Amino acid sequence: xxxxxxxxxxxxxxxxxxxxxxxxxxxxxxxxxxxxxxxxxxxxxxxxxxxxxxxxxxxxxxxxxxxxxxxxxxxxxxxxxxxxxxxxxxxxxxxxxxxxxxxxxxxxxxxxxxxxxxxxxxxxxxxxxxxxxxxxxxxxxxxxxxxxxxxxxxxxxxxxxxxxxxxxxxxxxxxxxxxxxxxxxxxxxxxxxxxxxxxxxxxxxxxxxxxxxxxxxxxxxxxxxxxxxxxxxxxxxxxxxxxxxxxxxxxxxxxxxxxxxxxxxxxxxxxxxxxxxxxxxxxxxxxxxxxxxxxxxxxxxxxxxxxxxxxxxxxxxxxxxxxxxxxxxxxxxxxxxxxxxxxxxxxxxxxxxxxxxxxxxxxxxxxxxxxxxxxxxxxxxxxxxxxxxxxxxxxxxxxxxxxxxxxxxxxxxxxxxxxxxxxxxxxxxxxxxxxxxxxxxxxxxxxxxxxxxxxxxxxxxxxxxxxxxxxxxxxxxxxxxxxxxxxxxxxxxxxxxxxxxxxxxxxxxxxxxxxxxx
DNA sequence: AATGCCGGGGG
DNA sequence: CCCCCGGCATT
Numbered sequence: 315x316x317x318x319x320x321x322x323x324x325x326x327x328x329x330x331x332x333x334x335x336x337x338x339x340x341x342x343x344x345x346x347x348x349x350x351x352x353x354x355x356x357x358x359x360x361x362x363x364x365x366x367x368x369x370x371x372x373x374x375x376x377x378x379x380x381x382x383x384x385x386x387x388x389x390x391x392x393x394x395x396x397x398x399x400x401x402x403x404x405x406x407x408x409x410x411x412x413x414x415x416x417x418x419x420x421x422x423x424x425x426x427x428x429x430x431x432x433x434x435x436x437x438x439x440x441x442x443x444x445x446x447x448x449x450x451x452x453x454x455x456x457x458x459x460x461x462x463x464x465x466x467x468x469x470x471x472x473x474x475x476x477x478x479x480x481x482x483x484x485x486x487x488x489x490x491x492x493x494x495x496x497x498x499x500x501x502x503x504x505x506x507x508x509x510x511x512x513x514x515x516x517x518x519x520x521x522x523x524x525x526x527x528x529x530x531x532x533x534x535x536x537x538x539x540x541x542x543x544x545x546x547x548x549x550x551x552x553x554x555x556x557x558x559x560x561x562x563x564x565x566x567x568x569x570x571x572x573x574x575x576x577x578x579x580x581x582x583x584x585x586x587x588x589x590x591x592x593x594x595x596x597x598x599x600x601x602x603x604x605x606x607x608x609x610x611x612x613x614x615x616x617x618x619x620x621x622x623x624x625x626x627x628x629x630x631x632x633x634x635x636x637x638x639x640x641x642x643x644x645x646x647x648x649x650x651x652x653x654x655x656x657x658x659x660x661x662x663x664x665x666x667x668x669x670x671x672x673x674x675x676x677x678x679x680x681x682x683x684x685x686x687x688x689x690x691x692x693x694x695x696x697x698x699x700x701x702x703x704x705x706x707x708x709x710x711x712x713x714x715x716x717x718x719x720x721x722x723x724x725x726x727x728x729x730x731x732x733x734x735x736x737x738x739x740x741x742x743x744x745x746x747x748x749x750x751x752x753x754x755x756x757x758x759x760x761x762x763x764x765x766x767x768x769x770x771x772x773x774x775x776x777x778x779x780x781x782x783x784x785x786x787x788x789x790x791x792x793x794x795x796x797x798x799x800x801x802x803x804x805x806x807x808x809x810x811x812x813x814x815x816x817x818x819x820x821x822x823x824x825x826x827x828x829x830x831x832x
Numbered sequence: 833a834a835t836g837c838c839g840g841g842g843g
Numbered sequence: 844c845c846c847c848c849g850g851c852a853t854t
């Protein structure tokens with residue numbers, strides 16, 4: 315009737331999922347946004363807002379949940395929290411051991427009283443999320459599992475309101491730690507590289523030092539830009555730069571954990587943290603992280619969404635990109651130097667660029683807009699998601715958001731109140747630039763003989779050559795109810811008939827696809 | 833012919 | 844609600 319677009323009940327945004335965290339375990343959370351759409355060479359990245367307040371980008375393949383993998387493809391780590399059905403009831407337990415070969419997951423469960431039992435399940439019987447119950451429980455759920463696993467290290471308090479500020483106490487390190495207690499990973503190694511090595515404290519320290527703690531902010535411009543750094547999930551740029559750096563400091567494992575160990579961070583640290591509320595402070599370190607470095611030379615900045623790492627040499631940055639963003643660290647791949655699509659040189663104008671980008675990187679819950687860098691713009695790929703996200707972002711520029719669809723909002727306990735200083739920020743970035751330059755598309759270097767549904771999906775996304783005008787808000791396309799057939803990115807196409815179970819519900823019911831809305 | 837999905841069922 | 848499907852428009 316009114317809207318041109320009938321939006322589905324659910325899109326990926328807002329989907330409850332369980333996503334892989336740096337510690338190699340999955341944690342419950344909500345898809346917050348598409349952090350980086352599929353490109354020819356890379357997997358889609360989603361911004362996942364974990365129930366415990368953290369937020370980070372996760373590759374689609376590392377997300378379990380409706381619309382994503384149904385079952386983890388890797389070995390479940392010890393102490394991974396899982397859910398299984400036992401006697402018709404869903405119970406929660408911790409993985410004690412997972413034998414891939416035997417397809418056997420040994421789970422230890424705490425029963426009502428205090429007896430602990432172990433059960434064996436097949437991988438596909440194991441869920442990483444509660445099946446039905448939602449938010450409240452996630453939040454409430456006494457994590458028995460953990461309680462006994464390690465003696466509760468500190469009196470935890472429950473944050474009741476989600477928007478309380480924690481003035482003096484900033485969750486400094488947005489990263490969890492590999493279980494300091496019982497991550498007896500060793501139980502059966504089968505050459506599992508899926509495990510995440512913890513980084514040396516030393517190295518971590520170095521990294522942090524070299525990156526984020528430049529003692530002063532040399533650039534005069536910084537002051538002016540400070541404002542822009544204060545809000546949306548600041549940890550974003552923070553996180554990613556350290557992730558990034560870990561990439562080339564540690565040499566292996568794409569997902570190292572560079573943060574220095576903190577004593578009390580316990581294993582799957584899901585519930586121990588006070589809810590993190592974004593505080594408008596602490597902008598300076600990050601500032602320098604991005605802008606503040608030696609000024610006089612060409613440097614390179616990663617333009618990957620959510621990352622704005624700056625490197626001094628072309629090689630470094632490419633390496634970083636390869637490691638941190640492409641899923642591979644082998645140097646052999648990417649023959650055609652695709653990395654160069656993801657970084658940009660910083661020179662005189664770098665101030666603008668980097669600030670802009672870093673902002674774009676942090677945006678998370680602000681209007682999308684990604685590489686606002688005009689130079690590189692010419693060779694952009696698919697910017698389609700800009701439009702999409704535009705619609706899902708409930709907050710942010712109140713002026714231009716069409717309003718109306720706000721269900722993307724994590725139906726759960728975690729919504730961070732974000733206040734964006736209206737005005738300038740938006741101005742300084744142009745959200746919707748797009749440069750459809752068909753020539754810029756390289757033929758995808760596909761090297762997968764057999765495609766999983768996921769990969770098909772990715773291909774599709776990568777290939778679909780769409781770019782039209784950005785929506786004109788008040789203009790309805792026409793009076794006809796059937797809109798011109800949309801893009802070919804529908805569940806059926808993407809997943810194929812064989813994988814019907816992966817389709818979005820709507821597609822199954824022959825309704826309008828909710829997964830690939832356009 | 834295949835796809836996308838509306839409108840209209842039934843449980 | 845959840846699920847199914849006839850049928851039609853679009854490709």
